[in-house]
Amino acid sequence: MLLSWLRARRRRKLLAEPFPLRWEAFLAKNVGHYRRLAPAEQAKLRDVARVLIAEKTWEGARGLYVTEEMKVTIAADAALLLLGADHDYYARVDSVVVYPGKFRTPQRDDDWEDDELSDFEADGQAVYRGPVILSWEDVIAEAPDPDGGYNVVVHEFAHQLDFLDNLVNGTPPLGDRGLEARWRYVMTVAFEDHRRALRRGDETFFTDHAAENETEFFADASEAFFCRPADLEGENPEVYRLLAAYYRVEPLRWFPG
Ligand SMILES: [Zn+2]
Numbered sequence: 034m035l036l037s038w039l040r041a042r043r044r045r046k047l048l049a050e051p052f053p054l055r056w057e058a059f060l061a062k063n064v065g066h067y068r069r070l071a072p073a074e075q076a077k078l079r080d081v082a083r084v085l086i087a088e089k090t091w092e093g094a095r096g097l098y099v100t101e102e103m104k105v106t107i108a109a110d111a112a113l114l115l116l117g118a119d120h121d122y123y124a125r126v127d128s129v130v131v132y133p134g135k136f137r138t139p140q141r142d143d144d145w146e147d148d149e150l151s152d153f154e155a156d157g158q159a160v161y162r163g164p165v166i167l168s169w170e171d172v173i174a175e176a177p178d179p180d181g182g183y184n185v186v187v188h189e190f191a192h193q194l195d196f197l198d199n200l201v202n203g204t205p206p207l208g209d210r211g212l213e214a215r216w217r218y219v220m221t222v223a224f225e226d227h228r229r230a231l232r233r234g235d236e237t238f239f240t241d242h243a244a245e246n247e248t249e250f251f252a253d254a255s256e257a258f259f260c261r262p263a264d265l266e267g268e269n270p271e272v273y274r275l276l277a278a279y280y281r282v283e284p285l286r287w288f289p290g
Contacts (some may be wrong), residue, residue, distance in 0.1 A: 047087055052079050059105040065179035066113055066259070069287040074116050081112035090128035094166075103169055106176050106239075107131070110186035111159045111165075113259055114194065117206070117281030123193050127160055134170040157185040159192030161201060171219065179288070182261045191255035195248050203247025205279070212278060219271045224250045238268040255280075262288055 043191040060067045060079075062180040067075060085108040093099045107129060115122070135154035156171035167185060170227045175184050194205040203220060207213050228244045243253035258276040262284035277283055 043087075044084055047083060052083070056101065056105045059102045060109055063102070063173065063177050064109040065177045065181075066287065067109060069090050069179060070116075071286075074282070077116050078107055078109055078112045081109035081115050084122050088122060089126065092128055092130045092164075094132045094136070095167065097131055099131050103172075107167060107172060107186055110172075110176055111190045113187060114166050114190050114280060118279070121208055123149040123190065125197060126165055126193050127165040130164045130166045131172075132166065132168050135168045136166065138166075157189040159189040159196070161196050163190045165193060179260065182257075182264075184256055184260050187259050188252045188256045191252040192248060194255075197250055200249050201246075201253035203249075205251075207279065212275075215275060216279075219275045220247070220251065220254075223269055223272050224255070229268060238264065246286070259284055 054080075067078065070078060073289065082105065086104045089108075091099045091104055111123070135156055136158075138153070138155040138158050155166075156168040158166040160166065165186075167189065171185050175181055176186065181232060195203055198204075198206040203224070204213075204216055207216060224243075224247060227237055227239045227250065231241060231244050239250065239253050239257070243250045254265070254272055254276060258273065258280070262273065265276075273285075
């Protein structure tokens with residue numbers, strides 16, 4: 034109780050300060066989504082990003098010094114996922130670890146036939162009840178271009194939303210019976226369709242990675258929702274509408290035409 038009261042007071046104080054101008058410059062330069070948001074969404078994004086910057090531990094790996102620019106860029110993209118949702122600032126994530134470039138991840142145990150991941154250099158990783166780990170080189174290659182279609186920060190923070198209910202199953206806590214039922218149906222069908230298409234060797238909209246398990250599918254679909262909304266809507270309108278109901282934003286509006 035006391036802790037949450039103190040935290041709320043600290044956040045109010047933080048957000049009463051004006052947003053630093055040099056941070057605004059980082060948003061303009063590095064966060065491609067930012068200029069497309071409605072003014073109220075931009076204000077919300079700035080607030081969420083500031084809390085994430087203040088409350089998370091930011092750690093550089095392999096000798097990297099994590100600059101303000103890195104923090105603002107990463108926190109702003111992570112804030113995209115929280116613009117419309119009820120949230121507690123990724124409460125399970127204590128720290129964000131930033132590598133200068135790609136890094137090796139420990140072997141992952143999953144049931145997908147060819148597990149080549151252990152030999153793979155990752156650009157990001159979300160650790161269950163642990164940090165988000167990112168390659169800055171990849172973050173800065175993707176974040177400035179909202180039309181690029183990919184965003185590793187969005188992908189990894191979507192995993193952290195999935196993990197919030199202590200289940201790694203591609204379903205974040207939804208808090209709504211109707212949405213839960215719809216989620217199970219729409220996501221299961223879309224995931225199975227995707228796996229079948231890959232097995233047949235068809236060209237697929239979702240990535241190969243998304244076929245590994247439900248949490249990868251949710252993270253990949255979230256990335257598409259925020260970065261390729263029109264394509265996702267065209268490919269699978271049910272998944273688009275479901276994610277719009279969950280995230281409570283309409284990225285189609287940010288990508289006219
Ligand atoms: Zn993933």
